[in-house]
Amino acid sequence: xxxxxxxxxxxxxxxxxxxxxxxxxxxxxxxxxxxxxxxxxxxxxxxxxxxxxxxxxxxxxxxxxxxxxxxxxxxxxxxxxxxxxxxxxxxxxxxxxxxxxxxxxxxxxxxxxxxxxxxxxxxxxxxxxxxxxxxxxxxxxxxxxxxxxxxxxxxxxxxxxxxxxxxxxxxxxxxxxxxxxxxxxxxxxxxxxxxxxxxxxxxxxxxxxxxxxxxxxxxxxxxxxxxxxxxxxxxxxxxxxxxxxxxxxxxxxxxxxxxxxxxxxxxxxxxxxxx
Amino acid sequence: xxxxxxxxxxxxxxxxxxxxxxxxxxxxxxxxxxxxxxxxxxxxxxxxxxxxxxxxxxxxxxxxxxxxxxxxxxxxxxxxxxxxxxxxxxxxxxxxxxxxxxxxxxxxxxxxxxxxxxxxxxxxxxxxxxxxxxxxxxxxxxxxxxxxxxxxxxxxxxxxxxxxxxxxxxxxxxxxxxxxxxxxxxxxxxxxxxxxxxxxxxxxxxxxxxxxxxxxxxxxxxxxxxxxxxxxxxxxxxxxxxxxxxxxxx
Numbered sequence: 001x002x003x004x005x006x007x008x009x010x011x012x013x014x015x016x017x018x019x020x021x022x023x024x025x026x027x028x029x030x031x032x033x034x035x036x037x038x039x040x041x042x043x044x045x046x047x048x049x050x051x052x053x054x055x056x057x058x059x060x061x062x063x064x065x066x067x068x069x070x071x072x073x074x075x076x077x078x079x080x081x082x083x084x085x086x087x088x089x090x091x092x093x094x095x096x097x098x099x100x101x102x103x104x105x106x107x108x109x110x111x112x113x114x115x116x117x118x119x120x121x122x123x124x125x126x127x128x129x130x131x132x133x134x135x136x137x138x139x140x141x142x143x144x145x146x147x148x149x150x151x152x153x154x155x156x157x158x159x160x161x162x163x164x165x166x167x168x169x170x171x172x173x174x175x176x177x178x179x180x181x182x183x184x185x186x187x188x189x190x191x192x193x194x195x196x197x198x199x200x201x202x203x204x205x206x207x208x209x210x211x212x213x214x215x216x217x218x219x220x221x222x223x224x225x226x227x228x229x230x231x232x233x234x235x236x237x238x239x240x241x242x243x244x245x246x247x248x249x250x251x252x253x254x255x256x257x258x259x260x261x262x263x264x265x266x267x268x269x270x271x272x273x274x275x
Numbered sequence: 276x277x278x279x280x281x282x283x284x285x286x287x288x289x290x291x292x293x294x295x296x297x298x299x300x301x302x303x304x305x306x307x308x309x310x311x312x313x314x315x316x317x318x319x320x321x322x323x324x325x326x327x328x329x330x331x332x333x334x335x336x337x338x339x340x341x342x343x344x345x346x347x348x349x350x351x352x353x354x355x356x357x358x359x360x361x362x363x364x365x366x367x368x369x370x371x372x373x374x375x376x377x378x379x380x381x382x383x384x385x386x387x388x389x390x391x392x393x394x395x396x397x398x399x400x401x402x403x404x405x406x407x408x409x410x411x412x413x414x415x416x417x418x419x420x421x422x423x424x425x426x427x428x429x430x431x432x433x434x435x436x437x438x439x440x441x442x443x444x445x446x447x448x449x450x451x452x453x454x455x456x457x458x459x460x461x462x463x464x465x466x467x468x469x470x471x472x473x474x475x476x477x478x479x480x481x482x483x484x485x486x487x488x489x490x491x492x493x494x495x496x497x498x499x500x501x502x503x504x505x506x507x508x509x510x511x512x513x514x515x516x517x518x519x520x521x522x523x524x525x
Contacts, residue, residue, distance in 0.1 A: 069396075069400050071400065089402070089404075092402035093402060099396075101393050101397060105393035105394055105396060106397075107389075107394050107397070108392070118403065122401070
């Protein structure tokens with residue numbers, strides 16, 4: 001496994017250094033009304049690492065991200081961000097944590113500019129001029145500077161996603177969580193997002209946890225990839241280890257073959273009928 | 276038992292939200308724009324409907340009072356009845372009912388929508404407490420705007436009564452006589468009591484509607500359910516609180 005390059009996060013805008021943060025997930029279970037979604041999950045994300053979580057739809061990836069972001073508490077087990085419970089306000093005071101939501105979660109009543117400026121304004125990080133510079137810089141990186149005066153309702157799905165990532169960048173995060181960052185994006189923009197995630201790690205040592213279905217992202221930039229199926233972490237390894245695996249379940253998941261003569265849905269129908 | 280649990284949970288949640296909002300009170304001077312926006316929403320946009328409703332409440336009060344008092348030969352006291360009823364009870368209560376329907380429903384819908392579409396989650400991860408930027412400015416705005424709405428409701432209601440007193444034939448008393456009785460029997464203390472009541476109702480309506488909106492769970496369908504719940508709970512609370520606040524203020 002590639003070791004993270006350094007243990008200090010460097011601010012993309014100011015160059016200021018801060019400690020890179022790690023995440024620890026220990027024996028975590030999560031259930032809703034008795035239905036188990038995550039089962040005995042344990043892993044550690046090292047400071048400055050890119051950690052990708054893949055898995056079929058409904059396997060609990062987004063729930064895991066919400067737990068790490070401190071939006072929900074595990075039913076049992078422990079999650080720590082930089083050694084502290086992410087649900088606590090003090091942890092969020094100390095660790096700059098940003099989450100890029102799958103649907104963007106932009107504030108509909110605010111313009112794109114105000115969406116991005118909200119965090120620095122509320123946390124009084126700089127005067128209005130430096131905030132404007134940061135906002136415009138982040139929008140430029142994501143090629144959405146033309147949308148600065150628009151409202152979220154006027155943006156396409158892909159633009160919303162890019163503005164959402166720009167909003168996360170303006171937060172100058174030490175830990176950046178992405179929920180499907182490349183969904184709804186064209187291949188070029190997907191590659192750009194992948195490059196941004198890699199740059200944030202290589203140059204600024206931002207710890208990143210990425211939930212994705214995007215193979216090209218998952219098998220190129222991360223230090224490690226975890227595969228989640230039915231709420232269990234079935235494997236954890238480097239992209240090279242995963243590509244070399246002979247496990248038929250993983251092979252089928254990572255490189256599904258399209259077989260028009262014997263389609264999967266027919267097999268599923270047959271299985272259901274025999275049951 | 277399940278319903279009692281739900282009620283207690285609701286009360287706990289509202290109290291928690293209140294305390295949390297209170298803990299950010301020091302940030303209010305920096306939230307001037309949000310406060311003014313909410314004053315506009317709560318005060319200015321509610322004003323026309325409050326004025327129309329108050330006018331007709333005043334007219335109906337004068338009509339009924341004229342009909343009832345004619346038998347006693349006490350028509351000249353219509354002004355006192357309209358004055359006291361508007362100032363002490365109908366002004367604050369009907370304005371609060373309108374506030375629940377007009378503003379409370381809008382608050383619940385907006386916050387429920389923000390919750391369903393993960394905007395509240397986004398605020399939480401940004402370490403910007405919703406109680407600070409979404410609840411506190413609304414609570415402050417309702418405390419400032421309720422007295423304004425009540426004073427206008429009273430004046431328009433009193434005026435509505437005077438129009439009926441003057442132009443409806445079986446009532447037929449002069450505006451001078453109507454307002455003389457109103458001034459004589461309606462004291463400044465009565466108006467203040469009404470404002471105090473309205474402050475309590477308005478504050479509770481906004482707080483409860485914020486809490487219901489912020490605690491919405493599920494998909495877009497739940498936004499409508501949250502609005503209905505917010506309005507129903509607000510109306511019940513206004514009526515229940517009305518008894519207790521009146522008892523305390525008497």
